[in-house]
Amino acid sequence: MDNLFTVAEQFRPQGAVIDVREFGNGNINKTFLVTLDATGKKHFILQRINTQVFHQPELVMLNMRICIGHVRRRLQRTPLSGGRRWEVPDIFLAHDGRDHWLDSNGSFWRAISFIDGSQSFDMIKNIDHASEVGYALGIFHNLLSDLPPDRLSDTLRGFHITPGYLQHYEEVLEKCNAGKSPEVNYCLQFVSERNAWAHVLENARAQGKLRLRTIHGDPKVNNILIDIATGQAVSIVDLDTVKPGLVHYDIGDCLRSGCNPLGEETEKWENVHFDADLCRAILQGYLSMAKEFLTRDDFSYIYDSIRLIAFELGLRFFTDYLKGNIYFKVRHPEHNLARALVQFRLTESIESQETAIRSIVREIR
Numbered sequence: 001m002d003n004l005f006t007v008a009e010q011f012r013p014q015g016a017v018i019d020v021r022e023f024g025n026g027n028i029n030k031t032f033l034v035t036l037d038a039t040g041k042k043h044f045i046l047q048r049i050n051t052q053v054f055h056q057p058e059l060v061m062l063n064m065r066i067c068i069g070h071v072r073r074r075l076q077r078t079p080l081s082g083g084r085r086w087e088v089p090d091i092f093l094a095h096d097g098r099d100h101w102l103d104s105n106g107s108f109w110r111a112i113s114f115i116d117g118s119q120s121f122d123m124i125k126n127i128d129h130a131s132e133v134g135y136a137l138g139i140f141h142n143l144l145s146d147l148p149p150d151r152l153s154d155t156l157r158g159f160h161i162t163p164g165y166l167q168h169y170e171e172v173l174e175k176c177n178a179g180k181s182p183e184v185n186y187c188l189q190f191v192s193e194r195n196a197w198a199h200v201l202e203n204a205r206a207q208g209k210l211r212l213r214t215i216h217g218d219p220k221v222n223n224i225l226i227d228i229a230t231g232q233a234v235s236i237v238d239l240d241t242v243k244p245g246l247v248h249y250d251i252g253d254c255l256r257s258g259c260n261p262l263g264e265e266t267e268k269w270e271n272v273h274f275d276a277d278l279c280r281a282i283l284q285g286y287l288s289m290a291k292e293f294l295t296r297d298d299f300s301y302i303y304d305s306i307r308l309i310a311f312e313l314g315l316r317f318f319t320d321y322l323k324g325n326i327y328f329k330v331r332h333p334e335h336n337l338a339r340a341l342v343q344f345r346l347t348e349s350i351e352s353q354e355t356a357i358r359s360i361v362r363e364i365r
């Protein structure tokens, strides 16, 4: 890897680079915060895209540009009500005018602006934070609701198609000889009991009940930036997975992340639970912006989407554990197993509250 300062300097910074340090907790790409000696903006974000995951990073950048351009035009025409602040990152160009830079090893780098006065949290803090997280996803879907999804490329084939993850899991399982610890047995059993149901969203899509839209793909709590001064959501970042999909993937992902107060990295997986009050707050925030474009069928699959995306993420972590930790970055060999246990425990908690969750959806739709 080239010297990080050299990489940062490729993006024509308005000042001398004085610091580059790792930033955030991404599981796929590497993210750095660059600090400049400048009178104007003092920071920007530098990222190395994991090209083992994103095989066509140029298309990731193109999707991002289309999406940012669309949101900017919409906001110019109709600013958010109440003069609310909403930001989209700027993409910095490299010296050759491109939106990325390849280093001598072929690593793919890009730079975007840092949203001033904002911060993000790995875990949900309280009810107000939850409703802001939901509101942010609602704004995002609302602002992109008139962008035809076929304008965007499919930059990550199979992303959130649960039956595909199941098939991959079966293939991995056949080849690996996982030690049969009680935790591994729990996971094996957990997946086998939900095999048939896991097709629920893709079946609904095949039946024409749900349709593709432009989605974020990864609207978890720490991708939503909160204004330090007002506590309001000001941006949703990590636009790598913006592509055609079901909004249900996003709704499910936002809720599985936002309603798990212990967070997805907790070591106390037995204590993980799904908090229905946080769920109500997130959905209230979300639906205040999304009601107008959701259909009756969309509403009827919200419960399944929450259960499914928690299950799916558990399955993805567990498969990666069985495969030897290829996809998600890990800090130790059992890390993906621990993450899978968290998501499966969360799924169980969601299942045990099905009636309550369905009635929350009915109450606020």
Ligand code: GN1
Pocket: 025, 026, 027, 028, 029, 053, 217, 218, 220, 238, 241, 264, 313
């Ligand atoms: C990955 O890299 P990061 O943290 O933004 C993953 C998401 C998962 C998430 C779980 C492209 O996102 O799907 O929900 O980890 N992104 C990809 O934390 O697979």
Ligand code: MG
Pocket: 218, 238, 240, 241
């Ligand atoms: Mg991401």
